[in-house]
Amino acid sequence: MATGHRVESLPAEARWYGKTFHSVSRVEPLICRDEHGTRFSHAELAKGEASLWMVEFRGESTATMVYDGQPVLDHFKRVDTNTLLGVMNGKNVLDEGRYFCFILERA
Known part of the structure; x- marks a missing residue:
């Protein structure tokens, strides 16, 4: 989803x-592919893993992924x-007032 956000190219660069949502207390936020196509959790780039919480965002309660090692929240709406639909939020995430948005599709 093209948004013009400054981090828009980073997901492709990280492959x-x-x-991966294992439970509310264990989420792997950055599943990437290596040069052979094998999937792995890129915990180093994500600065750890994450957990799920219900958090209000723009007046609505959302399932929200809270990163363990950085001040970033991913709000989800079905x-x-x-x-x-994912909307990244947190400290220094806004880019000229724009959120980074992304789509997740069940594998």
């Missing part, structure tokens, strides 16, 4: 595949049974 980002998605996120589009359909297999698709989530």
Whole structure:
């Protein structure tokens, strides 16, 4: 999803595949692919893992992924049974008033 946000190219550069939700207390936020296509959790780039919380964002309660090692929140809204809209929020995340938005589709 093209937003013009300054971090828009970073997922492709990291070969980002998605996120893995094991439980509310254990989320791997940056699942990437290595040069052979094998998926791995890029915990170093993510600065750890994450957990899920219910957090109000713009007047609505959202399932929100809270990163363990950085002041970043990913708010999620369900589009359909297999698709989530993600909005990244947190300290120094806004880019000229724009949030970084992304789509997650169930594998």
